[in-house]
Amino acid sequence: MAGKISTDLIRGHTDTIILNVLRQGDSYGYEIYKKIIELSKRQYELKEATLYTAFRRLEQDGYILSYWGDETQGGRRKYYRLTDNGKQLYEQSRENWTFAKCILDKLIEGGVNDVLK
Amino acid sequence: MMYSNENGLDHKVSVYIENLFSGVGGSQQLFDLKEELSINIKEKTIDYQSLGMDDEQAFKEAVISMGDLGGLVDDMRRIGQDTAKQSVYSTMAARISTAGIVTGVLLSLFGLFVSAIIYFQDYSLQDAIGPGIFIVAGGALITYSMLTRESRKKYAMNRTRALFYALSIGLMLFSLFVSLITYFGEGEMYAAIASPMLFFLAGIGLFLYLALTETDRFKNI
Structure with a gap:
């Protein structure tokens, strides 16, 4: 791997990453954790500790809701589902991200002379 | 490739979780979070085992890779x-x-x-039993609502489990209902036992299964 993502950079996007997983179907903690690893092609891992903190916050704010699964062996899983507010938040965050990505690209890689010409 | 002894893992996880949250005041959220974290650690341990780690190492790795749970503990304490x-x-x-x-x-x-109105109107027990179906539905609803209620001594049962309990009570009440209908309809005792038998067996089976797999919902105050 050439680079790495700083914690600061990813922190602001944890919620959006979770919303993106849940947008594609209800899921539970450990599965969401594995899906995020898969989505990053095994290059990034969001710790469960971070995930569960985010679940609690997102649920309190009404962006996701939870329900218990009916597994009987070895305990039950708590599933999460995106609410309509959550879908809206996801779309908004994605737009913001596309915009920010474009601007940051210019700010970090652009040459001053190219612009001022 | 399962844990050499399934209960051994259950025990380990529960000891770990209890230690992690020791001294934290009880709440419904803590109760739920413990259950959520436990199953996560269990599933992760089993995944690590299938990668070839031994029981002890798999459990340790699973716990370490959860990250720092201190923030959640603080949340729960608050x-x-x-x-x-x-x-x-x-x-x-x-x-x-x-x-x-x-x-x-x-x-x-x-x-x-x-039921009473019908009975006193035409004195037919068979017709009077009919509205009993409302009692069947009511009984199931009361069961569900009582179990999902958090009381001073007990935490609320999760909704799926409560639903199964309600179903089992509903089935048993329904079998009683069918039995009475059959008895007063045909006047044959054997039919009154035979017709609802399956409902009753299903209900009692479900009830026993649930009762025997019950987890502790008592608050330790």
Whole structure:
């Protein structure tokens, strides 16, 4: 791997990453954790500790809701589902991200002379 | 490739979780979070085992790779101290449960009254049993609502499990209902036993299964 993502950079996007997983179907903690690893092609891992903190916050704010699964062996899983507010938040965050990505690209890689010409 | 002894893993996880949250005041949220974290650690341990780690190492790796759970512990401690917050968390559930109990009781009483009216109108027990179906529905609803209610001594049961309990009570009441209908309809005792038998067996089977796999919902205050 050439680079790495700083914690600061990813922190602001944890919620959006979770919303993106849940947008594609209800899921539970450990599965969401594995899906995020898969989505990053095994290059990034969001710790469960971070995930569960985010679940609690997102649920309190009404962006996701939870329900218990009916597994009987070895305990039950708590599933999460995106609410309509959550879908809206996801779309908004994605737009913001596309915009920010474009601007940051210019700010970090652009040459001053190219612009001022 | 399962844990050499399934209960061994269960025990390890529960000891770890209890230690992690030791001294944290009880709350419904803590109760739920413990269950959520436990199953996560269990599934992760089993995944690590299937990669070839031994039991002990798999469990350790699973715990370490969860990350720093300190923030969640602090959250829970805050909620445990703040009883006002707790009651906010449970008011919605409590309200639904209360509505369920009231509706269940009214439904049952309605069945009872209609039954009595029909009976005293034409003195036919067979017709009078019919509205008993409201009592069946009411009984199931009351069961569900009582179990999903958080009380001072016990945490609320999760909704799926409560639903199964309600189903088992419903099945048993329904079999009684079918039995009475058959008995007063055909006057044959053997038919009154035979026709509802399957419902009753299903209901009692489900009930026993649930009762025997019950987890501890008592608050330790």
